Amino acid sequence: MIIKILSWNVNSIRTRLEQVLNVCQKYKPDIICLQETKVINDSFPQNEFLKLGYSHFYLHGIPSYNGVAIITQQEAESFDILDLSQLNNGRQIGIKIFGIHIHNFYIPSGGDVPDEKINLKFKNKLDFLKALISWSKKITPKNFLICGDFNIAPFEDDVWSHKQLKDVVSHTDIERKYLLKFLEVGNWNDAVRAQINPPENVFTWWSYRSKDFKINNRGRRLDHIWISNDLKKKNYSIKILDYTRTLSRPSDHVPIKIKINL
DNA sequence: ATGGCAAATTGAATTTGA
Numbered sequence: 001m002i003i004k005i006l007s008w009n010v011n012s013i014r015t016r017l018e019q020v021l022n023v024c025q026k027y028k029p030d031i032i033c034l035q036e037t038k039v040i041n042d043s044f045p046q047n048e049f050l051k052l053g054y055s056h057f058y059l060h061g062i063p064s065y066n067g068v069a070i071i072t073q074q075e076a077e078s079f080d081i082l083d084l085s086q087l088n089n090g091r092q093i094g095i096k097i098f099g100i101h102i103h104n105f106y107i108p109s110g111g112d113v114p115d116e117k118i119n120l121k122f123k124n125k126l127d128f129l130k131a132l133i134s135w136s137k138k139i140t141p142k143n144f145l146i147c148g149d150f151n152i153a154p155f156e157d158d159v160w161s162h163k164q165l166k167d168v169v170s171h172t173d174i175e176r177k178y179l180l181k182f183l184e185v186g187n188w189n190d191a192v193r194a195q196i197n198p199p200e201n202v203f204t205w206w207s208y209r210s211k212d213f214k215i216n217n218r219g220r221r222l223d224h225i226w227i228s229n230d231l232k233k234k235n236y237s238i239k240i241l242d243y244t245r246t247l248s249r250p251s252d253h254v255p256i257k258i259k260i261n262l
Numbered sequence: 263a264t265g266g267c268a269a270a271t272t273g274a275a276t277t278t279g280a
Contacts (some may be wrong), residue, residue, distance in 0.1 A: 011279080012269055036279085038270065064270050067277060079265065100280095109280050151280070170280055207280075208267035222280080252268080252279085 001262050005149040009035040009253035017045055035105035035149040037067035058093050066090035069103050084131040087124050105148035110169045128222045129178040136186030143230040151222050152179045156223035157198050188226035207252045225258050234262040
């Protein structure tokens, strides 16, 4: 059986609804993992998805910001919101479906200053990563996939300039170290970088502050799909749908997609 | 440590993102 899973930080599901529906019609993912839905559960636009055959909604929204969702055609066997810490505030939702555990994360961005002593947001980011490291040690990573906006570009060539971004939140040494520790203790596999490498585009995010994101291509790879060792052995393919960044009123993130033959 | 922006909330200004 072949399943398709798509992960996208949409920066408001209500603003991006038409674009998300278009991507669903075009690529027909079985499972849609969204981050930054920015909507409470009661206001999630379910009807439009129902028309496309997506009838199950696993939502963890809060007012105004954050918020994650998993949307499926088939009903999940179970779903859960992890007790990662009090910091799991619309930042994680997990399901089990087709025998696969899927967790959708929105790791905190971390604010401006990469110093946990003076910037609480940065401390929260590192604490969230520590919680994910502990969680990875506890679970049995079999038939497991985790995805989402991790807000960290782990490798030097995951950003447009390692030199210029090495002290910028999302690419500092300590964040990269924590993320790679998380990867290592869970025996996770970075499914996207296993298949897509420079000079092909690996970026999934481009700042809104650039007038034309294509001109100097100052992007970062902040969004990820990680899979357990057993899934790594299956046939799978990855696509970064960077065309969505060229649409009018785009999200600053683009979708990433995995097609896996179970 | 700031920016060239965007979205949500509240009601022109602030917070958040990264």
